[in-house]
Amino acid sequence: MPKKIPLRQCVGCREMKPKKELIRVVRSPEGAVSLDFKGKLPGRGAYVCPDPACLAKARKSKGLERAFETALPPEVWEALENQMKGGDQDG
Numbered sequence: 001m002p003k004k005i006p007l008r009q010c011v012g013c014r015e016m017k018p019k020k021e022l023i024r025v026v027r028s029p030e031g032a033v034s035l036d037f038k039g040k041l042p043g044r045g046a047y048v049c050p051d052p053a054c055l056a057k058a059r060k061s062k063g064l065e066r067a068f069e070t071a072l073p074p075e076v077w078e079a080l081e082n083q084m085k086g087g088d089q090d091g
Contacts, residue, residue, distance in 0.1 A: 008047040011063030012054030022047040025080065027068045033076050035083045044068055052084055 006019040024036040028043040036045065046067035048054050058064050059077055 010049045011046050012048050012057035023050050
């Protein structure tokens with residue numbers, strides 16, 4: 001029997017993709033929002049494609065705000081975009 005591949009929905013393009021192909025955006029218990037490249041950080045997670053265009057779509061549709069049930073300030077969006085461009089693989 002083949003191994004089951006976990007799927008997650010991108011909050012930008014709304015497509016179901018394998019979890020390993022997506023980047024987890026996490027809101028920590030303290031309320032800080034960051035990208036989680038390894039998928040191990042504690043907190044509430046939402047997933048986005050590793051594409052700045054998908055992050056822009058998520059911003060326009062307020063997908064992350066709905067997922068985290070809180071408004072995200074503009075500096076958080078800028079930090080997320082910079083982290084994605086930089087590809088901070090250390091998480």
